[in-house]
Amino acid sequence: MTVTTTPIEGLLIIEPRVFPDDRGYFFESYNKKKFEEHGIYADFVQDNQSLSQKGALRGMHAQAPPFAQGKLVRVIQGAVLDVVVDIRKASATYGQHFTIELSGENKKQFWVPAGFLHGFHTLQDNTIFAYKVTNYYDKESEIGIIWNDPLMGIGWGVSEKDILLSSKDELLMSFKDLVTPF
16 A cells, blocks of 8 residues: 655545456455554544536535544545545645545545545546545534635636536535634
């Protein structure tokens, strides 16, 4: 397993060691001991999975304490542009975002600790996105910002007319109006 840091402290890119053969491939998607060797101490309590068509955009979301979540995310099938925004007030990178392409082909995983908004844009039909989380979902603790906030300048690589968005995500606030609990 290779773990790569990013320009934003706490975000880690994890590339598992893949063992291909004539039958297909095998890899460990999670090993607590190996993750702890790389500084990821996470007590995962829930696994989530979604299926999305090309153009679906889910985000930008987080949960406020005491239900804040760390997330280990990956794509099983298809591809996404995965995006996070640092909302930790004391962070030197507060308000900055980071993007990475995750796919079933590259098998990369992304560790997103609590204190980040998270979302993704689906690049292929029938994309299966999976994530392990460190806390249970709590509807009243949801926070988020609108995906296309001009203040954030996130390069989603898609026009608004090609986005599939939930009615909930259409109503999210601007980053300037977010009062971060982190």
